[in-house]
Amino acid sequence: xxxxxxxxxxxxxxxxxxxxxxxxxxxxxxxxxxxxxxxxxxxxxxxxxxxxxxxxxxxxxxxxxxxxxxxxxxxxxxxxxxxxxxxxxxxxxxxxxxxxxxxxxxxxxxxxxxxxxxxxxxxxxxxxxxxxxxxxxxxxxxxxxxxxxxxxxxxxxxxxxxxxxxxxxxxxxxxxxxxxxxxxxxxxxxxxxxxxxxxxxxxxxxxxxxxxxxxxxxxxxxxxxxxxxxxxxxxxxxxxxxxxxxxxxxxxxxxxxxxx
Amino acid sequence: xxxxxxxxxxxxxxxxxxxxxxxxxxxxxxxxxxxxxxxxxxxxxxxxxxxxxxxxxxxxxxxxxxxxxxxxxxxxxxxxxxxxxxxxxxxxxxxxxxxxxxxxxxxxxxxxxxxxxxxxxxxxxxxxxxxxxxxxxxxxxxxxxxxxxxxxxxxxxxxxxxxxxxxxxxxxxxxxxxxxxxxxxxxxxxxxxxxxxxxxxxxxxxxxxxxxxxxxxxxxxxxxxxxxxxxxxxxxxxxxxxxxxxxxxxxxxxxxxxxxxxxxxxxxxxxxxxxxxxxxxxxxxxxxxxxxxxxxxxxxxxxxxxxxxxxxxxxxxxxxxxxxxxxxxxxxxxxxxxxxxxxxxxxxxxxxxxx
Numbered sequence: 001x002x003x004x005x006x007x008x009x010x011x012x013x014x015x016x017x018x019x020x021x022x023x024x025x026x027x028x029x030x031x032x033x034x035x036x037x038x039x040x041x042x043x044x045x046x047x048x049x050x051x052x053x054x055x056x057x058x059x060x061x062x063x064x065x066x067x068x069x070x071x072x073x074x075x076x077x078x079x080x081x082x083x084x085x086x087x088x089x090x091x092x093x094x095x096x097x098x099x100x101x102x103x104x105x106x107x108x109x110x111x112x113x114x115x116x117x118x119x120x121x122x123x124x125x126x127x128x129x130x131x132x133x134x135x136x137x138x139x140x141x142x143x144x145x146x147x148x149x150x151x152x153x154x155x156x157x158x159x160x161x162x163x164x165x166x167x168x169x170x171x172x173x174x175x176x177x178x179x180x181x182x183x184x185x186x187x188x189x190x191x192x193x194x195x196x197x198x199x200x201x202x203x204x205x206x207x208x209x210x211x212x213x214x215x216x217x218x219x220x221x222x223x224x225x226x227x228x229x230x231x232x233x234x235x236x237x238x239x240x241x242x243x244x245x246x247x248x249x250x251x252x253x254x255x256x257x258x259x260x
Numbered sequence: 261x262x263x264x265x266x267x268x269x270x271x272x273x274x275x276x277x278x279x280x281x282x283x284x285x286x287x288x289x290x291x292x293x294x295x296x297x298x299x300x301x302x303x304x305x306x307x308x309x310x311x312x313x314x315x316x317x318x319x320x321x322x323x324x325x326x327x328x329x330x331x332x333x334x335x336x337x338x339x340x341x342x343x344x345x346x347x348x349x350x351x352x353x354x355x356x357x358x359x360x361x362x363x364x365x366x367x368x369x370x371x372x373x374x375x376x377x378x379x380x381x382x383x384x385x386x387x388x389x390x391x392x393x394x395x396x397x398x399x400x401x402x403x404x405x406x407x408x409x410x411x412x413x414x415x416x417x418x419x420x421x422x423x424x425x426x427x428x429x430x431x432x433x434x435x436x437x438x439x440x441x442x443x444x445x446x447x448x449x450x451x452x453x454x455x456x457x458x459x460x461x462x463x464x465x466x467x468x469x470x471x472x473x474x475x476x477x478x479x480x481x482x483x484x485x486x487x488x489x490x491x492x493x494x495x496x497x498x499x500x501x502x503x504x505x506x507x508x509x510x511x512x513x514x515x516x517x518x519x520x521x522x523x524x525x526x527x528x529x530x531x532x533x534x535x536x537x538x539x540x541x542x543x544x545x546x547x548x549x550x551x552x553x554x555x556x557x558x559x560x561x562x563x564x565x566x567x568x569x570x571x572x573x574x575x576x577x578x579x580x581x582x583x584x585x586x587x588x589x590x591x592x593x594x595x596x597x598x599x600x601x602x603x604x605x606x607x608x609x610x611x612x613x614x615x
Binding site: 088107 | 272273274276277279455456458459461462463464465466467469470472473474476477478479480481482483484491495538
């Protein structure tokens, strides 16, 4: 493997998040190291997606602090997280349905574009050069994900598996240093899952992108993760390498239930 | 057969990202512009120019403005007519109060006034969406018309806020006949439509559509919601404002604030719904449809029914047929005339062969 797991780049300390009386997350701490694949697992409603939303600033926790690359914060705006190099995909595909695949992936590069609305209106010189330069990058992403044949199709017309892939492409286009993937393989058949796993591993390997992954397929999680965090009812019940977690009695109880 | 892109290979991204990537489209657009710029002024009579072509062009521009806001950026607005009024009164005041003000600069400044006002009334869009936003823009509609009547300075203290547009003169040439006014309108509208097309196919347009389709995802990939929405309001209102200035200067001549009422806002909304939401060409088709349909009914209904019915019945019947046709079109093609055109183009790729 080309990648080498580095230092801790993201540290969550004592995160608590509640919506009114509902406690989504209670006092959760864990960390993510550079270049690793870190999975978050847990039964439905355990607070996994909420955790991702805290990391990239969609939700603001009531307690605790997040340290990303040395910068300590309680909460932040999502676009600032994007600027710091955190990209993400969503559990229910959040593509821009009315736009083509190319345009969707192009939006992923918006932070790297400098032209303003007046340049765009004229679409001459600088704006055109910029558009072409970024189109090249987008085509690289399209090649990487092997979706050349659908590049001009409106995403609303694509099957589910491909939409998930395009969404990964949009996140990749931003050249993030960390990607949060929320159930990238939900609802896929075995073949599509294998493809998606390969893409995730390739991204991690080739670009060194740190990956935080939520996934329900235990086979996949145990295979590709470096470390796994287990949540249940908003509390952390396990943390460690896949083998360690697999044999943790609390985790087994949460997933299989216990006899009373 | 006639409309096939087969064989047109793109060897560079530049070629693939042209404003009209398909050769037939480029030829078509050039022919259309040539026809309307050269042939029409020669052959069309005064009535056609004054009562049909000029208003179609002006409403197309206003519809493009609303389409940018509603069709591309997804922010519902019922204030387009008010922004037109700001443009018209803005241009009037610049012409009136600054000596030697060039006409084109005046209408652009009028548009800028509208853009400023649009941004102000766009602020609620940061908190509210959909129908609630429509209600907020409705407030703009009533407030602006009221302010233009109430604050007499805007109409230079004329009674009930009526203004009479000054003569248009550019570089010593007076635009006083319908032909020259038509050409001036055509020029402004074509240039602004092309600029709009450029905007919607670049990052600005993609950000608008991203906010329209999924605002949370847009924010997560780094699109600033506030900036994007307010830009859409500014550009949209600018287009409406320029349309309003043209409405006063090249079409009606004498306007009052009440002329820019809610009816007109709804009319522009109908134009983009019938023409095609989120389509620059749809704005032209919708404007043509809404302007031409009542005129066509005016001609054909009495012709068909003749002396059988009274004239008041005929005028009521026209309203009924007008409404009925709109409903019919929306059922047949909910995505508007632009979509019909799209389907037609796809059919034309094969026509006249069956496969």
